[in-house]
Amino acid sequence: MPKPSKTKLRALEILYRLKQEYPDSTCALNYETPLQLLVAVILSAQCTDKRVNLVTPELFRQFPDAPALAMADREDIESAIRSTGFYRNKAKHIQGACQKIVKEFDGSVPRTMAELLTLPGVARKTANVVLAHAFGINAGVTVDTHVKRLSNRLALTQHSNPVRIEKDLMRLIPQPDWENWSIRLIDHGRAVCNARKPRCQECVLFDLCPTGQVYLENPTAPKLSRSRSRA
Structure with a gap:
């Protein structure tokens, strides 16, 4: 060897x-479900974790799951996440990811890197965080x-x-x-x-x-x- x-x-x-x-040390984003973690990581792009944690409670109160976000008026999502920056693009990715989760994954966040990478707004960084902290799967760094x-x-x-x-x-x-x-x-x-x-x-x-x-x-x-x- x-x-x-x-x-x-x-x-x-x-x-x-x-x-x-x-x-x-642990994940600084607050979440209760894999979907909430996925959304929080998308929001964290070009934004502090502290700001994301201030925004997500109200966002998830209005839209508690993937079907709710998938069917929401995009402008309502944009309004809820505006302070995180790049809110239009983030809202588009969040809703697109949730629509695909509902349509192709029975409303549940997928548990593989390959499947996560098919979601709008999800690259390896986001997928690695979700897999590790939501599912205990270390697929990458x-x-x-x-x-x-x-x-x-x-x-x-x-x-x-x-x-x-x-x-x-x-x-x-x-x-x-x-x-x-x-x-x-x-x-x-x-x-x-x-x-x-x-x-x-x-x-x-x-x-x-x-x-x-x-x-x-x-x-x-x-x-x-x-x-x-x-x-």
């Missing part, structure tokens, strides 16, 4: 430290802007395309940890490794981060870019 690469061993150590640092940014900073990938980043991370991280890896990396990105002013001196991953070490040598650099070095 081949030995794990240095990058894989480093990724496992990063995972271990993130678990120690953020033991209670959720790659949002934080995961993309930190995975490059930590030199765990050389790619900018989310699908290629996901493939790299799936090779490095054990499958049972695919989703909690993403959540903890997101929490770390928000708490310490932010985009403009990363607090590298406070980072529990500093000795494992080639980019952070380079950054501290030149903290006045206008942008924290990924180091070319490879561990």
Whole structure:
């Protein structure tokens, strides 16, 4: 059996430290059903989880299930989600997804990646979140802007395309940890490794981060870019 690469061993150590640092990390979106989670994730695009959680209670009070959203007046959905931004497109996707769920999946959110990807407004990021948190299925690694940014900073990938980043991370991280890896990396990105002013001196991953070490040598650099070095 081949030995794990240095990058894989480093990724496992990063995972271990993130678990120690953020033991209670979980999905920040509030939901009670798989459909509510699906809708909340669609709404979270270009919007904070906090804002989504403020909007969804009234949305779900008006439209409690897929048939209700499927048959709703689109303008009523738009009105309920307006503050999340891009509300017309989101309303279109939510209603389209619910119409397909009613028509093709007997009103229930499908439980496979292939089926979820047929729903309007659903790409791998949304599908991964729904599968992991609604059904306990780790089908892939959720790659949002934080995961993309930190995975490059930590030199765990050389790619900018989310699908290629996901493939790299799936090779490095054990499958049972695919989703909690993403959540903890997101929490770390928000708490310490932010985009403009990363607090590298406070980072529990500093000795494992080639980019952070380079950054501290030149903290006045206008942008924290990924180091070319490879561990």
